[in-house]
Amino acid sequence: MADWSQLPYDLIHEVASHLVAIEDFHAFSAVCCDWRSVYSTKEWHQRPQVPLLMIFVPEKNGFRNFISLYRNKVYKLEIPAVRGRKTWGSCSGWILTLGLDLTIQLLNPLTRVCLSLPPQSSLQLRPNDARTPYCYRVIKRVFVFMKQQPPPRNDEGDSFVVIIYGPLYQLAVYRPGYTSWTIVKETATLNQFIGVAFRKDRIFALCKAGSLSVFDIDSLAAIDFDDPTPPENVKFALRKGKFNHLMLVESRGDILIVCKQQDSNRCGFPVGPVHFFVYTLDFINKQWVEVRDLGNRAIFVDKSGCVVVCGPERFNCRSNSVYFVADDMKRWLVGEVWIDLCVYNLADRVSEALGFSSEIPNDVLLPLWIVPTLE
Amino acid sequence: MAAETGTPTTLTLKSNDDERFSVAESAAILSVTIRNMVEDGCAGGVIPLDNVDGKTLASVITYMNGISAIPGVGAAADEEKKKSFRDKFLSDMDFETLADMVLAANYLNMSCLMDAVSAKIAQVMENKPVGWVRRKFGIENDYTPEEEAAVKEEHKWTFEGVETDDDI
Numbered sequence: 105m106a107d108w109s110q111l112p113y114d115l116i117h118e119v120a121s122h123l124v125a126i127e128d129f130h131a132f133s134a135v136c137c138d139w140r141s142v143y144s145t146k147e148w149h150q151r152p153q154v155p156l157l158m159i160f161v162p163e164k165n166g167f168r169n170f171i172s173l174y175r176n177k178v179y180k181l182e183i184p185a186v187r188g189r190k191t192w193g194s195c196s197g198w199i200l201t202l203g204l205d206l207t208i209q210l211l212n213p214l215t216r217v218c219l220s221l222p223p224q225s226s227l228q229l230r231p232n233d234a235r236t237p238y239c240y241r242v243i244k245r246v247f248v249f250m251k252q253q254p255p256p257r258n259d260e261g262d263s264f265v266v267i268i269y270g271p272l273y274q275l276a277v278y279r280p281g282y283t284s285w286t287i288v289k290e291t292a293t294l295n296q297f298i299g300v301a302f303r304k305d306r307i308f309a310l311c312k313a314g315s316l317s318v319f320d321i322d323s324l325a326a327i328d329f330d331d332p333t334p335p336e337n338v339k340f341a342l343r344k345g346k347f348n349h350l351m352l353v354e355s356r357g358d359i360l361i362v363c364k365q366q367d368s369n370r371c372g373f374p375v376g377p378v379h380f381f382v383y384t385l386d387f388i389n390k391q392w393v394e395v396r397d398l399g400n401r402a403i404f405v406d407k408s409g410c411v412v413v414c415g416p417e418r419f420n421c422r423s424n425s426v427y428f429v430a431d432d433m434k435r436w437l438v439g440e441v442w443i444d445l446c447v448y449n450l451a452d453r454v455s456e457a458l459g460f461s462s463e464i465p466n467d468v469l470l471p472l473w474i475v476p477t478l479e
Numbered sequence: 480m481a482a483e484t485g486t487p488t489t490l491t492l493k494s495n496d497d498e499r500f501s502v503a504e505s506a507a508i509l510s511v512t513i514r515n516m517v518e519d520g521c522a523g524g525v526i527p528l529d530n531v532d533g534k535t536l537a538s539v540i541t542y543m544n545g546i547s548a549i550p551g552v553g554a555a556a557d558e559e560k561k562k563s564f565r566d567k568f569l570s571d572m573d574f575e576t577l578a579d580m581v582l583a584a585n586y587l588n589m590s591c592l593m594d595a596v597s598a599k600i601a602q603v604m605e606n607k608p609v610g611w612v613r614r615k616f617g618i619e620n621d622y623t624p625e626e627e628a629a630v631k632e633e634h635k636w637t638f639e640g641v642e643t644d645d646d647i
Binding site: 108 | 635
């Protein structure tokens with residue numbers, strides 16, 4: 105009869121280091137005092153995680169539902185730090201929040217860690233009057249990146265935040281230690297940015313005209329870059345002004361554009377099936393190449409951008425697929441806003457609803473993907 | 480010494496409950512512990528393995544023979560075959576034996592077996608509630624109620640709405 109409780113600490117560590125999902129690490133750490141000791145004292149290599157989908161609960165302010173595809177369950181959590189604050193997703197473990205007083209915080213809704221960032225006033229926009237409704241719409245998109253992948257445990261020092269803000273859709277950067285947002289000066293003609301990715305110490309930014317600008321992360325200086333022509337589907341979305349259908353993202357050293365395609369009716373509401381196209385940047389030939397097979401990767405899309413995860417099967421998710429949130433148009437007409445979590449297969453170009461249909465308060469507070477972290 | 484004569488050498492391995500097994504040296508030296516003992520001059524005699532019982536040693540030897548029968552190191556096709564062999568070997572094993580196997584692999588210093596058995600054990604606890612893991616592994620909950628509450632509070636979201644003793 106095996107006596108598992110007699111296993112030495114090193115072997116417990118060896119076994120647990122094969123766990124992948126954060127939820128399993130947490131369960132492991134709660135089994136008994138010995139296992140908890142191993143969890144607290146040993147080093148762990150955090151693998152890329154499939155994110156949880158955070159949904160606003162209409163009847164309970166300050167609460168959020170988190171859908172875990174891995175465990176096929178929904179967690180309901182109270183997040184006091186979001187009450188009364190406007191929120192933006194960043195396709196990472198963090199959300200940015202803006203208070204009525206225009207203070208900015210970075211919040212991890214799962215671990216409750218809350219960091220203060222420089223206030224919006226440091227963006228030096230005019231007018232700065234806190235009374236105008238416009239000041240709550242200054243920030244357009246938020247991105248949080250790690251300089252080093254995988255990130256060392258407990259180290260926020262290597263994270264930085266990039267925002268797209270203002271009427272000109274400019275870029276500003278925050279790194280730990282900054283007392284104000286640093287505006288990225290664009291030397292070329294006024295580019296209005298719609299998406300940002302980070303690769304090998306360089307910020308890549310996609311603008312409304314379809315071109316790519318590249319900046320060095322340390323100096324924030326623009327780097328000369330031979331611009332590839334955007335693919336047809338991307339050009340089409342840009343012409344129609346569907347900027348939130350385009351997402352720039354880095355994955356395993358590749359720079360990808362994820363392009364959502366859906367028809368609209370005469371009133372501008374989305375109708376018909378959703379399709380996704382993925383393009384990768386060929387750095388040598390300076391062109392975008394369509395990716396017809398993502399291989400062992402899945403993409404998770406929300407209104408703020410997307411997350412690419414390798415090895416999704418370990419999390420009970422499908423490869424070569426795009427997970428997205430669909431709006432249920434029929435119910436909008438009766439004043440209810442319903443969403444459903446769906447998965448799109450890039451091989452057969454078909455979507456499937458996953459049975460997590462939810463009502464949300466309005467069409468502004470759309471669900472966000474949150475990546476869990478070890479601490 | 481085998482190198483001089485060119486004929487394959489057989490070793491005798493003795494478990495802690497006095498069972499003896501004959502194994503080809505080429506298979507046995509998959510264990511770094513055994514390889515070190517041979518280099519220290521145990522060849523020709525009997526190699527005592529004080530931390531492994533006969534039943535477990537028999538399994539380990541099946542593993543050693545199976546893996547060493549697959550030729551080549553580094554060639555992709557051979558790696559595939561080794562992986563298939565490992566998967567089949569472990570799938571035939573019941574859960575209780577895995578504990579003995581991981582301890583034996585550790586004592587005998589066999590990293591590929593250790594890796595495979597650890598992964599298999601981790602697989603058992605994946606996507607399971609805490610209470611289930613405790614029952615399966617026969618581990619007693621030695622937290623005080625206050626300690627347990629503190630642990631759940633630290634990673635609150637994973638335990639939200641779940642009693643740690645829940646079954647699936």
